[in-house]
Amino acid sequence: MRLSKFHLATVKEVPADAEIVSHRLMLRAGMIRKLAAGLYTWAPLGLRVLRKVEAIVREEMNRAGAVELLMPAVQPRELWEETERWERFGGQLLKIKDRKDAEYCFGPTHEEVITDFARAELHSYKQLPLNFFQIQTKFRDEIRPRFGVMRAREFLMKDAYSFHLSADCLEREYWNMYETYSRIFTRLGLKFRAVQADAGAIGGNVTHEFHVLADSGEDAIAFSDGSEYAANVEMAEAVAPLQERPVATAPLERVATPTQKTIDEITAFLAVSSQACVKTLLVRGCTGLVALCVRGDHEINEVKAAKLAELPGESVLADEAEIIKAIGCKPGFIGPAGLPESIPVIVDRSAAALADFVCGGNADGTHYRGANWDRDARITRVADLRKVVDGDPSPDGKGHIRLARGIEVGHVFQLGTKYAEALKATVIDQSGKNHVMTMGCYGIGVSRIVAAAIEQNFDASGIVWPEPMAPWRVALCVINPKNDAAVTAAAESLYAELGVRGVDVVLDDRGLRPGGMFADMELIGIPHRVVISERGIAAGTFEYRARRDSESRQLSRDEVLALF
RNA sequence: CGGGGUAUAGCUCAGCCUGGUAGAGCGCUAGCUUUGGGAGCUAGAUGUCGAGAGUUCGAAUCCCUCUACCCCGACCA
Structure with a gap:
């Protein structure tokens, strides 16, 4: 490519509200231009990068045995009603009408369409297993699109859906995709981690997210410094402390803490460490309030809490009025000792290992010190309730937890039969009976990868592409070609x-x-x-410099050619 | 959806508080000079001041309505 025939449109200035590095650099480099909120034109330069990512993804999907197809971006309402997602999917679903007032959505994902395709196309177990994929534009009407193409409303995604007769077969394909994703991100030259993730409402046994590591990442991930363990922080297990709970030595003592409500205020006022305090939160349970206790230096993990049997599938804090009505004190003075019998007390493993601790006195302006489980406070159940913190022992027993930030660029999921059942996608099995197919789905955010790669690879001068996704691998810069025909000739020859x-x-x-x-x-x-x-040219050399180098080298023509 | 903010030249922004007829830098056009780290000089072109409706002799500026965009939060199969 000759730049004189290309549309390179770099700019010096960038809107003040472009906050993260990748967004600023993509605008400055002229890779993208904004059309409206969450909608971007991929300018020629940006498209070159996008296409390189896409090509690698496609190549590896093909190599893994998946089969490419392309589904419509616009999908009819009726199909979404079959899975009851027309209403359930929520505001992210962009609904549109055609001239006959028939309703459609712009596809945010394609489980419905692929399952509809599969039920029409697949009839026999002999056709299975199969993995279909596409690389296509999706639309999710994000409440708050931001960070350029990192969280755009319209974005390019590779989505794959596999069909199986059995869960075992699905499991094999799942790990095949897991390996494929690892290969894709390795080939792209990105630092990434596959992490165990929350399976969410869909259920399913195993699900992994692939995160590109970057300080600006929106997700927190936990990994072990002594093993391959890695999990989304939402999921990471906080293991029980190794030491048994010490025996109680202190008497229970009520102390006046007139205005001290937060752990920070209490530790300063009573001169104790936050590790010696128990923090109690009241949440709305299935039948009345539920108390959740964690150590003072820990935080409740709401995803874990929401999964407790005592909670209705979400964890919502009780408001002040509810608390006063139930216990008679304001939040800030709640403690596990002396709570009404009707309130279950669910205690985090670390908090349960404390003795002689400080906790709320269940009366305004008071706390207890010297509190002990069993003797002073009831434990209904011990559970893993808290967020892991840096330095926690790794759940697999090897090494310690480290926390990092990541950008989710891929997700592999065992869907099971949810969609196939709803859409009655069956094949005839060996015994001649209808058999609902088992499905997996596997997504990669192609456009997001471009931004994520920049977050991981930039310096003061701009982007530092990993070679596989650079718009071009080599740039030939011709200096003052008009002054010397030999310069132009040498450049043209090398270019050719x-x-x-x-x-x-x-x-x-x-x-x-x-x-x-x-x-x-x-x-x-x-x-x-x-x-x-x-x-x-006078010296018979070319000046070579790699983007990551700080100095350039003088090379002969042959030496230059040998580099590539 | 709640809170906050912004909308002025192709781009990035100032001007608004305190009303008097439109600005800067970058970019663009032409010419001259310059040519190894985003050149200099000269001469130019460019605006429904987001839209609508008010107040006023007069509105980019004050009031009201609307729209779009951005930030924080909640949300994120």
Whole structure:
């Protein structure tokens, strides 16, 4: 490609509200332009990168045995009613009408369509297993689109859906996809982690998210420094402390804490550590309030709490009025000692291992010190309730938990029979009976990967692409071509030779001054730069510099060619 | 949906408080000079000041309504 025939549109300024690095750099490099909230045009430069990611994803999906197809982006309401998701999917579902007032949605995902396809196409167990995939534009009407293409409303996704006769077969394909995803992100040159994730309302046994590690990531992930264990923080198990609970030594003592409500205030006022306190929260249970206790230095994990049998599937804090009515004190003074019998007390493992602890006195302005389980406070049940913290022992017993931030770029999921059942997608099995197919689904956020890669690979000058997704691998910068025909000739010759060798090369023949040219090539992150100049030609050399290098080298033509 | 903010040249923004007829930088056009880290000089072109309705002799500026966009939060199979 000759840059003079391309539309490279770098800019110096960027709107003040473009906050994260990838968004700013994508705008500055001229990769994307915003059309409306959460809607972006992929300019030629951005599209080159997007296509490279897409190609690698496609290649690896094909290699893994998946079969590509392409489904409509627009889907009829009736299909979504069969799975009852027309209403349930919520506001993210963009609903549209055609000229006859028939209703459709712009597909946020394609379980319905693929299952409809499968029920029409697949009749015999002999056709299974099968994994269909597509790379296609999705639309989710996010409440708050932000961060450019990182969380856009319209985005490019690779989604795959597999069909099986048995859960065992699904499990095999699941791990096949897991391996495939690992290969994809490795090939893309990204630092990533596969983490155990929350299966959510769908159920299913195992689900993994693939996260690109970046400080700006929206998700928190926990991983072990001593093993392969990694999980979304929502899911990461907080194991019980190794030590048994010490025996009670202190008497229960009520102390006045007139205005001290928070753990910070209590620890300062009573000169105790937060690890020696028990924090009690009241949530709305299935039948009245439920008390959840964690250690003072820990926080409740709401996802874990929501799964408790005593809770209705979500954890909602009781409000002040409810608390006063039930216990007679304000939040801030609640404790497990002396709670009404009707309130179950569910205690986190770490909190349950405390003795002689400080907790709320269940009366305004008082706390207890020297409180002990069993003797002073009832434990209905011990459970894993808290968020893991950095340094916790790893749940697999090897190493310690470290926390990192990640950007979710992939998700593999064992769906089971939910959709196949709702849509009656069956095949005839070996015994001649109808058999509901078991499904898996596997998503990759193709457009999000582009932004995530930048979050992980940039410097003060701009983007530093991993080679496999760079818009071009090599840039040839021609300096003052008008002054010396030999410079142009050398550049053209090198450009032609690299082209013949199949190197993805771009010739910057725009005639810019050197500063502008270098700044552009660095901003758009081209991994390799070769400068062709009058003084180089005189010396018989080309100047080579990798994007990550701090200095350049003088190379002969052959040496340059040997690099690629 | 709750709270906060913004909308002015192609882009990024100032001007608004305190009403008097439109600005800067970048970009763009032309010319001259310059040519290894986003050049300099000269000359130019460019605006329904988001929309509508008010107050006023006069509105980018004040009031009201609407729309779009952004930030924080809640939400995120």
